[in-house]
Amino acid sequence: MPNHDLSPDRNGVRFFGTLSAAVTHDMKNFLAIINENAGLLGDLAGRARNGPVPIDPQKAALISEKIRKQVNRADGMIKQFNRFSHSMDHAQEAVDMEEMVHLVAGLSERIIRHHEVFLTVTAASVPCRIQAHRFDLLHLIFRAFEMVCEILDNAPEDTRKEVTVNFGSDPMGPEICFMYDTDTGWDTLFDDPKDRALLDRVNMHVKKAGTGSGFCLCKTFKKQ
Amino acid sequence: MSEKVLLVDDEKDFLDIMSERMQARGMTVKTADSADKALAMLENESFDAIVMDFKMPGMDGIQALKNIKTQKPELQIILLTGYATVEKTVEAMKIGATDLLEKPADLEALAAKIKQAKAEKMLLVEKQTEEKIKDILQRFGG
Numbered sequence: 001m002p003n004h005d006l007s008p009d010r011n012g013v014r015f016f017g018t019l020s021a022a023v024t025h026d027m028k029n030f031l032a033i034i035n036e037n038a039g040l041l042g043d044l045a046g047r048a049r050n051g052p053v054p055i056d057p058q059k060a061a062l063i064s065e066k067i068r069k070q071v072n073r074a075d076g077m078i079k080q081f082n083r084f085s086h087s088m089d090h091a092q093e094a095v096d097m098e099e100m101v102h103l104v105a106g107l108s109e110r111i112i113r114h115h116e117v118f119l120t121v122t123a124a125s126v127p128c129r130i131q132a133h134r135f136d137l138l139h140l141i142f143r144a145f146e147m148v149c150e151i152l153d154n155a156p157e158d159t160r161k162e163v164t165v166n167f168g169s170d171p172m173g174p175e176i177c178f179m180y181d182t183d184t185g186w187d188t189l190f191d192d193p194k195d196r197a198l199l200d201r202v203n204m205h206v207k208k209a210g211t212g213s214g215f216c217l218c219k220t221f222k223k224q
Numbered sequence: 225m226s227e228k229v230l231l232v233d234d235e236k237d238f239l240d241i242m243s244e245r246m247q248a249r250g251m252t253v254k255t256a257d258s259a260d261k262a263l264a265m266l267e268n269e270s271f272d273a274i275v276m277d278f279k280m281p282g283m284d285g286i287q288a289l290k291n292i293k294t295q296k297p298e299l300q301i302i303l304l305t306g307y308a309t310v311e312k313t314v315e316a317m318k319i320g321a322t323d324l325l326e327k328p329a330d331l332e333a334l335a336a337k338i339k340q341a342k343a344e345k346m347l348l349v350e351k352q353t354e355e356k357i358k359d360i361l362q363r364f365g366g
Contacts, residue, residue, distance in 0.1 A: 021307075025279065028306035028327045029235055035328035036241040043248055066237065113234075113281050 011194050015139045022110045023081045030074040037067045080106045087134040095137055097128040097176050101165055104141045115149040117161045124167035128174040130219055132202045140202050141176065143195055144217060148178050151185035173219030183213050227342045228252045230269075232262045232276040232288075233304070242275075242331075249335055259288035266295060272342035273322070275334065278305035278312070286315060293320040298348040300341035304329060 041063055048055045084107055101121055105112070112119055130137070145163075152161045160181045168175050190199055190206050199205060205220045229251050233239050236257060243253040254269070256262040260282055262274065274292065278285035289301060300322040305312070308326045316324050322341050325334060 025306040029238065032304075032327040032329070033235065033237050033241060036238065036245060036331070039331055040241060040245055043245060066241070070237070114279070114284075116281050 011198070012135065012139055015142055018111070019084065019107050019142070020081075023077060023107060026077055026110055027074060030070045030077075033070045034067055037063050037070075077106075084138065087138055090134045092131060092133050094129045095132050095134050097130055097137070097174060098124045098167055100134065100137050101141055101167075101176060104138055104145065105165075108142060108145055112145060112149060115153055115161070117149050117152055117163055119145075120162070120164045122164060122166045126169060128167040128169065128176070130174055130202070130204070136198065136201045140198050140204065140217065143190075143198065144176075144178055144215075147185075147189055148180055151182065152180060155182040155184055168216070173221065175216040175218040177209050177214055177216040179209060179212050179214035181213060186213075186215060189215055226250045226252055227272045227338050228254075228270070229338055230254050230256065230262060230265060230271045230274045230276075232256045232259060232274060232280070234258060234277060234280040245331055246335070249331075251335070251338065259283040259285070259291075262288065263291055263295070266292065266299075271299065272345055273300045273302060273338050275302045275304060275338070278303045278316070278324075286319065289316060289319045289321055298345055298352065300345050302334070302337055302341060 041060070044055050044059065047053055080103055083103060098121075105119055105121055148163050152159060152163070162181065164179045166177050166179065168177060186208060190196060199217075199220075203220050203222070204217045207216050207218055208214075209216055227250075229246060231239055231243055231246070231253055232255070233242075234257050239255040239257065243255050246253045254265065254271070256265055259276070259280055262276065263283075276285065276288065280288075283291070285303060285305075289303070292299060292301060297320070301320070303316055303321050303324045304327050305324060306327055308324050313324050322344065323337050325337070
């Protein structure tokens with residue numbers, strides 16, 4: 001493994017732990033469904049052995065398809081988790097923000113779903129890259145998701161629990177925008193010193209979205 | 225008489241396959257994909273046991289457990305979870321869960337626990353009835 005001295009701080013370890021717990025929980029669910037389908041095949045075989053009812057080929061094919069579906073879900077999740085796990089191996093480089101948003105969204109789907117929040121990621125019209133450490137950028141995007149979920153949890157009851165992520169390029173550089181249906185909670189975003197430090201590491205800052213409700217994470221240009 | 229079970233999980237595929245296998249073992253099974261829906265079903269229907277996922281969107285397992293136990297204290301609740309930590313198990317048991325099983329669970333073990341849960345529920349109902357009769361006799365019989 002390349003050594004770029006990118007050891008995450010305690011907060012980074014917490015982020016890694018949170019996503020690992022969510023992913024392993026999902027994996028357990030996939031295994032539970034595969035286990036029950038295997039059990040059902042065993043039940044059918046048992047009935048066929050002990051009585052005149054043969055195994056229905058259509059039923060067997062359906063069970064096989066259900067097992068394949070869960071294996072595909074698990075495979076997709078493991079691939080994403082593997083990419084996430086290797087994000088610490090990379091030195092600072094040009095990172096595609098859209099790709100990173102999709103990765104965090106996929107891995108934290110369970111966490112977002114628990115808040116009953118519906119997430120949509122719109123495709124970027126132009127490549128949206130930033131010079132950053134992958135792991136830090138993933139962490140920052142995850143913190144943004146956590147904050148949006150918290151805002152929507154505490155928003156007035158009639159607020160739609162929907163978030164749309166879109167990508168833009170303001171005159172100063174690339175940005176990721178998180179759009180939702182309430183103006184509450186904006187003033188305290190990324191107030192925590194740990195979140196501020198994370199923003200600094202990725203060379204980004206927060207600004208209120210130009211149109212609609214929400215906020216954007218934008219590239220910060222340091223003065224020479 | 226067969227056991228009547230309410231199965232609660234946010235994974236539809238899991239609900240479908242579990243209910244099919246449980247029904248094949250003679251149980252009567254109804255399903256709900258959230259704790260809120262399960263609570264609504266409990267208002268109109270009676271069950272011997274609830275088999276419920278611990279982590280679901282919306283109301284979490286602990287809160288659902290508290291609400292169900294307030295509504296129907298005699299109801300036996302078996303929790304299913306991805307990971308059963310000691311702390312989580314202790315907390316669930318303190319609130320009144322009958323048992324906590326890890327996913328993927330062995331169906332025969334779960335079926336045995338459901339049978340046991342039904343027996344415990346019947347004992348509790350009998351006890352509640354006895355107490356009611358005792359109370360009525362005390363009030364009217366002097």
